[in-house]
Amino acid sequence: MRPELIEAVRLLRSGDTASVNEAIGLLQNTVYSFSMKVCGHTEDAEDTMQDVLVGSLPHLAKIGDSRALAVWLYKVTRNRCWRMRRKTVHAPKQTLSLEELMPDETELGLILQGAGANPETEVLRGEQNQLIHKAILSVPPEYRIVLVLHDVEDLDTDQIAQILDLRPGTVRVRLHRARLYVRKLMSLVKPLVTEPKRKKPRSRRAKADDTSRRPQQCRDIFANLSEYLDDRMEVSSCQEMREHIEACPACIAFIGDLRHAIDRCRKLDVGCDPEIAPRLRSALTREYLRMLDHPVTQKSSAIL
DSSP, X not given: OOHHHHHHHHHHHHOOHHHHHHHHHHHHHHHHHHHHHHHOOHHHHHHHHHHHHHHHHHHHTTOOOHXXXXXXXXXXXXXXXXXXXXXXXXXXXSOOOHHHHSOOHHHHHHHHHTTTOOGGGTXXXXXXXXXXXXXXXXXXXXXXXXXXXXXXXXXXXHHHHHHHTOOHHHHHHHHHHHHHHHHHHHHHHHHHHSOOOOOOHHHHHHHHHHHTTHHHHHHXXXXXXXXXXXXXXXXXXXXXXXXXXXXXXXXXXXXXHHHHHHHHHHHOOOOOOTTTHHHHHHHHHHHHHHHTTOOOOHHHHXXX
């Protein structure tokens, strides 16, 4: 869960103007950022932020638990954003097939070639942010929202299941396929932004030949990597998988590639417009305090 939500609950409890103003700001950024990651349109995100927070004011004082606030706030935001979202030209309509997301022998060979590259030197941080945001927006909506809630907003499976009215198992399946989809998109970008490492032709061919036998053998590994990376597997199954991975260069390289994509998602940051946020925050703070019947003093109002 985002630490901002935990802090917002603490600040709201204090009831003083400065703390409420700061809490509203944290909620603003959370709602706006989530809307942008899911829908990708600035105007829609701004409208969603305003509508959600205005409608939330009567309820905020009644929610004293950050987990409950997270589930409620994301559910309301998701419903509002989903109703008004525009069609995303990048996102395919079909469901994601695990078979289509599996790397073939050629792709595994390329992953093995670049396994030692430093991902931080591929592109500038700002460009990475834009690339990963575009990749996430390209994921089909029902998979995208699970990815955003889990890897970007840092909610757990049970919270996401409550927000989306899904079974936890369905959440995990969609999360893994969304991760694989983003990994595949980001791997296509790499040759455009970084020079591949030069290796001896024979050694490269030998590794490519090795991977031609790997995809079928490694299918079960690739299909369960999210469970493995998130430490959700039974001890016996996890041990078997670890033994295979340690003896399989292709699996080691693929796990590194997937983990890199997940880490990029977790670092995605989309902030609210600094010119719009203060005006709305000031109005929301005053209205919230009015609902609590707390007068805004002259000294406090100067903060706004």
